[in-house]
Amino acid sequence: MNWLTEHHYTARSVLHRVPVLFSFGDYAKAHGANELMQLSDHVEPFVQDWIRRHGRGRSASRRSRFAHEVRNPICQMLHLAIDGYDGPGRPHKPDNPFERQAPQFLMYLVEEKGLRPRTILQYRFHLHQFAAYLERTGIGLRAVSPTVISGFITEYGPRVAWTTLRNACGTLRVxxxxxxxxxxxxxxxxSLVEFPQSYRHAGIPRSISWDQVEKVLASVDRRSPCGKRDYAMLLLLSTYGLRACEVAALTLDDIDWRNERFRIRERKAGNTTTYPLSAVVGAAIIDYLENGRPVTTDREVFMRMAAPLAPIGHAAVVSRAAHFIRKASINVPRAGSHVLRHSCVQRLLNAHFSLKHIGDYVGHRNISSTQIYGKLAIEQLRYVAQGDGEDVL
Known part of the structure; x- marks a missing residue:
């Protein structure tokens, strides 16, 4: 009860969860559970028994949702009561699928290569893909050969984007x-791992016009606490071209209200950037802090609106941006927060800022990352196309 209250569960949610937990305790005790560690064995039988007694006449989809509503509070309670409890979901994958043959590999990535946690997650993902391939083909790690490597890349490539395959090849090389x-x-x-062939500047940034950005912002209902939060996040994404992880990591200590500026720490390029705090963005953040942000001791600016109370994650920032882009009826490949980042860059380019200044503004590590936006400089390209050929040369 105290934990639910501390994490801002509503009274209605508490009234639903507590009777389920009491019923589960009685069921487990009646079926021989005498210790905490034995409770996990009775979760699924209890859920099925509960559905049989209370789920009659419901459709299959409604029964599945009903089962989740019963299972969730039980698993949440067991997670708090039993150390290491993972729940009845998908089996927990080890961090390193090659723990037996290369137990120190992840430590090597951290201590010797200095990789960040998010990069380590990508390494882990690609290692699991390679481990799954070796398991399917019945090949041990010591028997890996050029043929095996080629077979993995050939099988994996058609299933993913070329950028994912490129990252997988980089992981495999290391x-x-x-x-x-x-x-x-x-x-x-x-050296036998060949990267997928790509052509420089072959892609086009996923940007939308500024009129469309304003349409996205206008689609947010700013009367609700959730809307106040989302509006402030979208302004940060579109005004400063921030990444989703940078918005999620923004803390109250990063905002200098007296000097009207804020900082983004530990950017992808490894630096820290300080921005002037515009009046519009500042007003949106203040509105959220005063009228929308839950009362919490966490220092992160943006919080979840549903219990359990916690700082919002970068995936949620991407999801909310995608939601409002679709709500505004804007069609764009892979809608998400990066669309607004690209739109910010395009707006700066249309205002005739240099690529160097734009790259510094949005935190590009290399100027080549900014050069691709030159293909979106429509007016400049039209001038080149209509101008005197000799002048162009």
Missing amino acids: FLRYLYREGVLSKDLS
């Missing part, structure tokens, strides 16, 4: 080089 260094492999096979 991993194979590490295995050779540690003596797991007798030869260094890293």
